[in-house]
Amino acid sequence: MLTACDVIILGAGAAGMFCAIEAGRRGRQVVLIDHAKAPGEKIRISGGGRCNFTNLDIRPECFLSQNPRFARSALSRYTQHDFIARVDAAGISWHEKTLGQLFCDGSAREIIAMLRADMEAAGVDLRLATSVNDIRHGDGFTVETSDGTFSAPCLVVATGGKSIPKMGATGLGYQIAERFGLGIIETRPALVPLTFTSEQLEQIRPLSGLSLPARVSCGKVGFEEGLLFTHRGLSGPSILQISSYWREGYAISVDLAPDVDLGTALSEMKQARGRQAAHRVLAAYLPEKLARHIALHAGARGNLADLTKARLAELVAHVHSWELRPVGTEGYRTAEVTLGGVDTRALDARSMEARNLPGLHFIGEVVDVTGWLGGYNFQWAWSSGWVAGQAV
């Protein structure tokens, strides 16, 4: 059966649903297709089930792209404050956790329920558990699916990235882009734990379960957030953040006490309380277990007063600039997002429309715009979905 409509949207994630609502509100007949059984599955599991739906501090610098200016237009036309107003209007209560990150007080399901209600009110025809078999372009777009054939002058691709394949991620969006002649910026897993050599793992494993605030840097970029020692290596927000900047062969540097000038502090303590064991002094600034571990590995046995200048310097370096050379990442299996994607040079920033093929739009994570951890990726989904929704 052939169903003619105004807009076909592929992917009922954050971006696809938001675009569908906006287009529907503008009177467009929208068909939204997804192979999953439920819409917004990543919203459901996001933010530990509470969905970090945006960030108070949305700046272009918090997004990675080959063309960092591209995201500005959409982010300034549909802002975090617009989305917050929407959440407020739906009666969803929220709180700021840290660093401007906004989470639902209750459950991420409330965001999905809000979007579903808005879609219903906007008359969106949601087709779940529907697989896409073929896409053709002639006089408009024709999409053949397991639930019939749809045709429309506009096709919006919102199929997301490659992360977490077991939740329905596929490379469909990239295939569509390539097929219609749009470039792809090489993709890689991002916001993902890094993996280490077995030698480094041996050092890390005994500390498994420990967490502390730390500054993790790679080249000139650094993040001061939580660091978590795990039995597989290092994780926590600071590591996830830096993974978006790390490349094979690069080293990362970890400062385990970023708010302290340990060099000065230890010299002063050496004068004032030199009879204390080094690890005890360190424990004033670090968790006790970590303090012992570092003192041992830096060869700082005995009292502070007995340590040579060189030994003290080594101890300080172990804390402030612990250098590690990751061997890889945990990959798409656990990555929160996919870096790279549809080349923004092929898209109009105001409409997300392909420059070479009017009527074809790409929104959300499938595009080469990747946010930091902290609500930035959902804001990109809302903003890019919203602008496309005004244009289709």
Ligand SMILES: Cc1cc2nc3c(=O)[nH]c(=O)nc-3n(C[C@H](O)[C@H](O)[C@H](O)COP(=O)(O)OP(=O)(O)OC[C@H]3O[C@@H](n4cnc5c(N)ncnc54)[C@H](O)[C@@H]3O)c2cc1C
């Ligand atoms: C565990 C986890 C936690 C996260 N937490 C946060 C957070 O708290 N805050 C934040 O900002 N970001 C978070 N993110 C990132 C965020 O979820 C994504 O950036 C966002 O969902 C991207 O939206 P999207 O609509 O572009 O893609 P998606 O949400 O991935 O939606 C794509 C949709 O397309 C469908 N699809 C894919 N392929 C096909 C196909 N071949 N046929 C039909 N349908 C298809 C999928 O089923 C899916 O419904 C998290 C990600 C993960 C994995």
